[in-house]
Amino acid sequence: MSSRRSRQSSSLGPSSRISDDQIADLLSKLRQLLPEIHDNRRSSKVSASKVLQETCNYIRSLHREVDDLSQRLTQLLTTIDADSPEAAIIRSLILQ
Amino acid sequence: MMTCSTSHRLKMRADKSLLRQKFLKKWVKLLQLYTSSEKLATVIERKKLIELSADVALASARGGTTRWSRALIASAFKDSHDKTPCCANGGERTLHESITRKITSKKVLQRIRGGASKEAQASSSNRIPASSIAKRLVKKRTKLLKKIVPGGESMDNVSLISETLDYIISLRAQIDVMRSLVYLSGHLDA
Numbered sequence: 692m693s694s695r696r697s698r699q700s701s702s703l704g705p706s707s708r709i710s711d712d713q714i715a716d717l718l719s720k721l722r723q724l725l726p727e728i729h730d731n732r733r734s735s736k737v738s739a740s741k742v743l744q745e746t747c748n749y750i751r752s753l754h755r756e757v758d759d760l761s762q763r764l765t766q767l768l769t770t771i772d773a774d775s776p777e778a779a780i781i782r783s784l785i786l787q
Numbered sequence: 788m789m790t791c792s793t794s795h796r797l798k799m800r801a802d803k804s805l806l807r808q809k810f811l812k813k814w815v816k817l818l819q820l821y822t823s824s825e826k827l828a829t830v831i832e833r834k835k836l837i838e839l840s841a842d843v844a845l846a847s848a849r850g851g852t853t854r855w856s857r858a859l860i861a862s863a864f865k866d867s868h869d870k871t872p873c874c875a876n877g878g879e880r881t882l883h884e885s886i887t888r889k890i891t892s893k894k895v896l897q898r899i900r901g902g903a904s905k906e907a908q909a910s911s912s913n914r915i916p917a918s919s920i921a922k923r924l925v926k927k928r929t930k931l932l933k934k935i936v937p938g939g940e941s942m943d944n945v946s947l948i949s950e951t952l953d954y955i956i957s958l959r960a961q962i963d964v965m966r967s968l969v970y971l972s973g974h975l976d977a
Contacts, residue, residue: 743928750955
C-alpha cells in the first residue's frame with residue numbers, strides 16, 4: 692500500500708549527498724510556519740529537535756481543531772439539501 | 788529586495804486561496820453525495836462523514852503530487868474491495884461506497900494522533916555527550932513526526948520535512964474553510 696515511488700526532487704541532489712544546508716533550509720521554512728511561541732529565541736541556528744517537537748505539537752493541535760470544527764458542522768450536514776438557501780450560498784461561494 | 792518578498796507573499800496568498808477553493812469544491816461535492824442517504828442516522832456517523840470527506844477532499848486537492856495526500860486517500864480506501872487509490876474526481880462512486888462502509892462500521896475512524904510510546908530516555912549517566920543526546924532527541928522526534936504525517940513511515944528525512952510543510956499548509960486551508968462554513972451556518976438561521 693505504501694508505495695516507494697520517488698518524488699520529483701530535482702531541486703535536491705542525489706539522496707546520498709543531501710547537505711545539512713538543505714535540511715537546515717527546509718527546517719527553517721518549517722519553523723516559519725509554526726506559531727511563534729518563543730519570540731526571544733530567534734537564534735540563527737535552528738534546533739532541529741525543537742522544530743520537530745513544535746511541529747508535532749502543532750499538527751496535533753490542527754487535528755484537534757479539525758475535529759472540533761467537524762463536530763460543529765454536524766448540524767450543517769442535514770441542511771445541505773439541493774434546494775435549501777444554504778446550498779445556494781455555498782454554490783455561489785464556489786462558482787465565483 | 789522588498790518587491791521580491793512582496794510578490795512572493797502575494798503568490799503565496801493566491802496559492803492559499805486556490806487551495807481553499809479546490810478543497811471546498813471537492814468537499815461539497817462529496818458531501819452532496821450523501822444528502823439523500825438515510826444511512827447516516829446518528830450524529831456520530833454524520834461527524835465521521837464530515838471528517839472523512841474533508842480529509843479526502845483535502846488530499847485530492849493536491850492531485851496526487853504529494854505522498855501524504857496519496858497515503859491519506861489510500862487509507863480512505865483501505866477497507867474497500869477496490870484497492871486502487873484514486874483522486875476524488877475520478878472515483879466518486881467507489882469512494883462513496885468506501886466512505887459509507889467506513890462510517891457505518893463499528894470501528895471509529897481514528898486520525899493518526901501520533902500515539903508515540905512514552906519511552907523513557909536513558910539519561911541516567913552524566914557521561915553522555917550532549918551531541919548524542921541531541922541526536923537521540925532528533926531521532927525520537929522524527930519518528931513521532933513520521934507517525935503524525937500520513938504516509939510518513941516510508942519517507943526519508945528530507946521528504947518528511949517537505950511533505951510536512953505541505954501537509955501543514957493544507958491542514959490550515961482545511962481549517963480556514965471549515966471555520967468559514969461554521970460561521971456561515973451560524974449566521975444563516977437568523
